[in-house]
Amino acid sequence: MRRSRLFALLLAAATAGSASAAGLRATLEVDRAWLGAGDDLVATVTIANDGAQALLLPRWQVPSARLEADLFSVTRDGRPVDYLGILVKRPAPTPADYVAIAPGESITGRTELTRSYDMNDGGEYLVSYRLDLAGGSRLGEAAAAEAAASTAVAICRDGAVR
Numbered sequence: 001m002r003r004s005r006l007f008a009l010l011l012a013a014a015t016a017g018s019a020s021a022a023g024l025r026a027t028l029e030v031d032r033a034w035l036g037a038g039d040d041l042v043a044t045v046t047i048a049n050d051g052a053q054a055l056l057l058p059r060w061q062v063p064s065a066r067l068e069a070d071l072f073s074v075t076r077d078g079r080p081v082d083y084l085g086i087l088v089k090r091p092a093p094t095p096a097d098y099v100a101i102a103p104g105e106s107i108t109g110r111t112e113l114t115r116s117y118d119m120n121d122g123g124e125y126l127v128s129y130r131l132d133l134a135g136g137s138r139l140g141e142a143a144a145a146e147a148a149a150s151t152a153v154a155i156c157r158d159g160a161v162r
Contacts (some may be wrong), residue, residue: 023049023050023051023052023053023055023103024047024048024049024050024051024055024057024101024131025047025048025049025050026045026046026047026048026129026131026149026150027045027046027048027150027151028043028044028045028127028128028129028150028151028153029043029044029046029153030042030043030044030113030127030153030155031043031044032155033153033154033155033156034155034156034157034158035119035155035156035157035158036157036158037122037157037158037159039114039157040112040113040114040115041112041113041114041119041127041155042110042111042112042113043063043072043110043111043112043113043127043129044063044108044109044110045062045063045071045108045109045110045111045129045150046106046107046108047062047101047106047107047108047131048101048105048106049101049102049103049104049105049106050103050104051103052103053103054100054101054102054103055100055101056098056099056100056101057098057099057100057101057107057131058093058097058098058099059097059098059099060088060090060097061131062099062107062109063109063110063111063129064109064110064111065110065111065112066085066086066111067085067086067111067115067116068085068086068087068088069085069087069088070083070085070087071129071130071131072113072116072117072127072128072129072130073126073127073128073129073130073152074113074117074119074125074126074127075125075126076119076121076123076124076125077123077124081117081118081119081125082117082118083116083117083118084115084116084117084118085115085116085117113127119157121157122157122158122159123156123157124154124155124156124157125154125155125156125157126152126153126154126155127152127153127155128149128150128151128152128153129149129150130149130150131149
């Protein structure tokens with residue numbers, strides 16, 4: 001019962017409008033900027049709440065060892081690359097499907113991008129994390145997505161991997 005009340009309070013705070021959503025900030029770091037033909041690319045995303053209210057974020061929007069959604073924008077030489085990972089169909093979210101981020105706190109997740117995106121060819125890749133909240137967030141989709149998109153990171157890859 002107490003957990004439900006806490007969830008309801010956090011949900012009310014998160015749905016208060018775009019002002020609370022504007023407090024989300026995402027940063028992206030990669031383990032290397034130059035990849036050899038067979039190297040993997042590991043990305044670390046940190047999502048911080050710079051606002052004054054706690055925010056709720058769907059757990060599947062935080063990168064982990066196995067991506068369950070297309071959370072990154074990846075291009076090669078200016079053209080989008082294919083997302084090869086899984087897409088999970090979810091029922092309506094429950095309180096357990098959200099993680100609360102208190103004001104001033106952050107959460108971090110790591111994932112191997114070369115497992116989920118077609119990054120086999122050589123060239124220059126631009127990678128950014130985007131918070132796609134259309135799938136069940138309580139943050140205010142447009143404002144939170146804009147506020148939590150990371151800046152792009154450039155990665156160069158040697159020759160094709162075949």
